Amino acid sequence: xxxxxxxxxxxxxxxxxxxxxxxxxxxxxxxxxxxxxxxxxxxxxxxxxxxxxxxxxxxxxxxxxxxxxxxxxxxxxxxxxxxxxxxxxxxxxxxxxxxxxxxxxxxxxxxxxxxxxxxxxxxxxxxxxxxxxxxxxxxxxxxxxxxxxxxxxxxxxxxxxxxxxxxxxxxxxxxxxxxxxxxxxxxxxxxxxxxxxxxxxxxxxxxxxxxxxxxxxxxxxxxxxxxxxxxxxxxxxxxxxxxxxxxxxxxxxxxxxxxxxxxxxxxxxxxxxxxxxxxxxxxxxxxxxxxxxxxxxxxxxxxxxxxxxxxxxxxxxxxxxxxxxxxxxxxxxxxxxxxxxxxxxxxxxxxxxxxxxxxxxxxxxxxxxxxxxxxxxxxxxxxxxxxxxxxxxxxxxxxxxxxxxxxxxxxxxxxxxxxxxxxxxxx
Numbered sequence: 001x002x003x004x005x006x007x008x009x010x011x012x013x014x015x016x017x018x019x020x021x022x023x024x025x026x027x028x029x030x031x032x033x034x035x036x037x038x039x040x041x042x043x044x045x046x047x048x049x050x051x052x053x054x055x056x057x058x059x060x061x062x063x064x065x066x067x068x069x070x071x072x073x074x075x076x077x078x079x080x081x082x083x084x085x086x087x088x089x090x091x092x093x094x095x096x097x098x099x100x101x102x103x104x105x106x107x108x109x110x111x112x113x114x115x116x117x118x119x120x121x122x123x124x125x126x127x128x129x130x131x132x133x134x135x136x137x138x139x140x141x142x143x144x145x146x147x148x149x150x151x152x153x154x155x156x157x158x159x160x161x162x163x164x165x166x167x168x169x170x171x172x173x174x175x176x177x178x179x180x181x182x183x184x185x186x187x188x189x190x191x192x193x194x195x196x197x198x199x200x201x202x203x204x205x206x207x208x209x210x211x212x213x214x215x216x217x218x219x220x221x222x223x224x225x226x227x228x229x230x231x232x233x234x235x236x237x238x239x240x241x242x243x244x245x246x247x248x249x250x251x252x253x254x255x256x257x258x259x260x261x262x263x264x265x266x267x268x269x270x271x272x273x274x275x276x277x278x279x280x281x282x283x284x285x286x287x288x289x290x291x292x293x294x295x296x297x298x299x300x301x302x303x304x305x306x307x308x309x310x311x312x313x314x315x316x317x318x319x320x321x322x323x324x325x326x327x328x329x330x331x332x333x334x335x336x337x338x339x340x341x342x343x344x345x346x347x348x349x350x351x352x353x354x355x356x357x358x359x360x361x362x363x364x365x366x367x368x369x370x371x372x373x374x375x376x377x378x379x380x381x382x383x384x385x386x387x388x389x390x391x392x393x394x395x396x397x398x399x400x401x402x403x404x405x406x407x408x409x410x411x412x413x414x415x416x417x418x419x420x421x422x423x424x425x426x427x
Contacts (some may be wrong), residue, residue, distance in 0.1 A: 004311045008075065008191065009292045012420030014072025016306045017285075030282045031063045050254070050266065059275040060265065068281045071288055072211070072221045075190040075202050079226030082260035082269065083219060083281060087186060087206025088118060089274035091218030094182060094202060095270065095346040097238050105151050108165065109134055109396045110158035113236065113386040118154075132396075137180050138169035141279045145177045150235060152179060156195050157187035158336065160381055160405040162344040162397035164331035171199025178235065180228045186210070187343055187371070191295040192336045201228040202260065207284045209372030210342070213294050217272070217283035219276050221280050222264050226257030239263050278359045279401070294374065294410055299339025301416060303406040309346050309416050314354070314424045316402065320344040342408045345381075345398060352401035354427050361423035364415060365406070376409035376416050 006014070007134040019030050031357060036055040038044035046052035055061045065083050073081035084090050095105065098231035107119055109132050119130040131149070133140040139150055152174045156163045166396070167183060180201035185193060189210045195203050205211055207219035230252040231237040231376040233306035239259055252259040269275065293342060306320035312348070320338035321332035332340050348354035358380075359367050369385050394400055 012291045013075045013289045015074035016067040028067045064278040065281040076223045078223035080224045080258040082222045085274040089219040090204045090222045091262045093268035096268045099128045103150045104129035107153040112159040138173045142173045153182045155184040156193045163329045164321045167198040196225040200227045212284040212287035215373035216281040219284045224261035297410040298342035301413045302342045304413045316347040316349045318346040345405045347402040361426045363418035371407035377407040
């Protein structure tokens with residue numbers, strides 16, 4: 001029975017894993033080792049020359065991490081995946097394989113504040129630019145593309161507002177320009193949305209969030225969709241030109257539909273080094289086993305909470321695609337039919353001060369800079385995660401002064417609503 005014929009819940013438990021051949025252990029072991037013994041000199045040479053797959057050093061490959069990679073790839077419907085230390089690491093390595101000094105990324109303005117910072121400031125040190133699509137429609141992305149553009153970057157469900165992006169239309173724009181569409185699917189997870197089915201070429205994850213789901217381990221992933229034709233132009237030399245590090249191997253010709261994942265591993269992870277630990281890979285694997293159960297509960301709870309907040313006198317507005325009157329509800333029906341996820345924002349009538357005080361008044365909610373935990377989480381982005389941005393950038397990112405972001409957990413929804421009610425009443 002192939003992975004293609006198995007259901008999502010089955011893949012979440014079994015993809016990539018088998019009993020340990022030596023001990024018979026059912027759970028994937030934690031291979032807590034830095035390096036691996038070679039069979040002989042020829043075996044070592046084949047591994048180092050990209051002529052055989054296998055383990056050399058845990059910075060590059062590890063058996064525990066390999067199971068995590070196979071599982072994430074299977075859930076997203078990709079050909080291969082690379083697991084790394086964090087979501088930011090995944091972004092760095094993905095763009096490293098595509099970019100050169102003077103090239104640019106066209107990105108949606110609705111992104112996680114840390115990603116905006118990475119694209120705007122950190123990537124500048126590599127000579128990589130970013131051009132922002134002014135609006136969320138495909139035409140805005142098309143207008144921003146020029147001859148130096150090497151990728152379009154969006155989030156499927158945009159953090160912090162939970163905006164549902166039109167993946168299919170933006171993918172068409174990317175492909176017309178001969179560049180890949182890269183989608184950060186952290187907030188939706190493949191349970192709610194599978195971007196590759198809608199035309200995306202590469203999917204990124206912060207596994208730290210909903211995929212792991214328990215707020216205990218850092219990790220990121222790059223998923224290769226296996227469909228982009230890297231050889232159609234001369235824009236991507238790391239994939240299409242002979243690599244001197246590997247005796248002239250041309251990655252896209254040698255590795256076909258897994259070439260991008262291989263490139264990120266052997267030209268990015270090998271040298272830049274943001275490796276995930278085997279312990280974290282194990283923890284994330286364990287979390288993924290319950291992904292479907294958790295994401296449905298997250299979404300169901302968030303729907304109830306959004307409906308409550310929409311009727312509260314202290315709340316000015318609620319941005320949640322699951323609400324029938326939300327401008328992104330139609331996109332939600334198309335791309336995320338099972339639910340609109342756990343994360344959304346709402347605005348308080350008292351503005352900035354009300355947002356800060358609400359966070360102080362909450363008791364069940366944890367005030368921290370994370371999403372995707374089993375616990376309900378809250379943050380006031382303007383004073384925390386998006387504080388480094390200008391007021392204009394905050395508003396463009398959906399993190400204005402009145403905005404509160406919540407990540408609704410899997411507790412009893414009546415308790416979540418009761419905590420919000422008491423905190424709002426105390427304003």
